[in-house]
Amino acid sequence: MNVFAVAMLGILVTMLLALVRAFLGPTVYDRVLAANMFGTKTVLLIAVSGFLTGRPEWLDLALIYALMNFTGMIALLRFSKFENLAHDEQGK
């Protein structure tokens, strides 16, 4: 049992906690935060599993996921605030 397996266990437990928050809600903000948290945990899962299986190149993959998670979250938050992606006015 090496250090990466322990880190993986921690990531899976954190994923479970984020999942519980996404299930329980109760507000929109809780669920958006849980989804963002889960995206971050996916980045860590991929990075750590790369080291766990002896392929540290997977760190690059994890970086791409981090970028995608960030862009997706911006789009999501913009959409929940302005109800479109192109203009700044609300509900137009």
Next chain:
Amino acid sequence: MGTFVVGSMIEVTLFAFMIALTLYIARIRSLFAAAMLFGIFSLISAGMLTLMDAVDVAFTEAAVGAGISTVLFLGALGLTASEETRPLHHRLSAKLVVIATGLMLAWGTLDMPAYGDPDAPIHHHVAPHYLEDSEEEIGIPNVVTSVLASYRGYDTFGETTVVLTAAVGAMLLLGGGLTRARDDDPDADAHGEGSA
């Protein structure tokens, strides 16, 4: 051996998360929460696919499932109600059909070769040829690119045509912003012509 056991435990845990998410999405009535949970489901699938070494499929799943689909779901929610109406009664026959189909699909997987089996037919068809000779035959270092762009070039060309046709059809159906702007403001006609 130790790595294998740890890997299987990770996959089992992620599968358990996915099953819990599916059951919860089926039960939940708030459609915004369902859209968020679908995004999380896609992220778990992407993690699973990465663990199975299908990194390109995994990234497509993450970008489409957790990225653009969630935004499209929210766009649809902005146009409709954000709460699912409660069904008047649960149809038992529908549940039975779904369960029977699921069992048949699970039964069908029994015929498949074991996961990671090196003797599986897919590893003995054209894959060795691609891996050994594609650099010399095509001249592209990345095997996946040479398969997509050259060995299956016609296939990719057809797919691109299908996607283009679908996009053109969707744009025609939605009408685009230009016609609506002209209806609102008769002076916009000249601007529309100029910028187009």
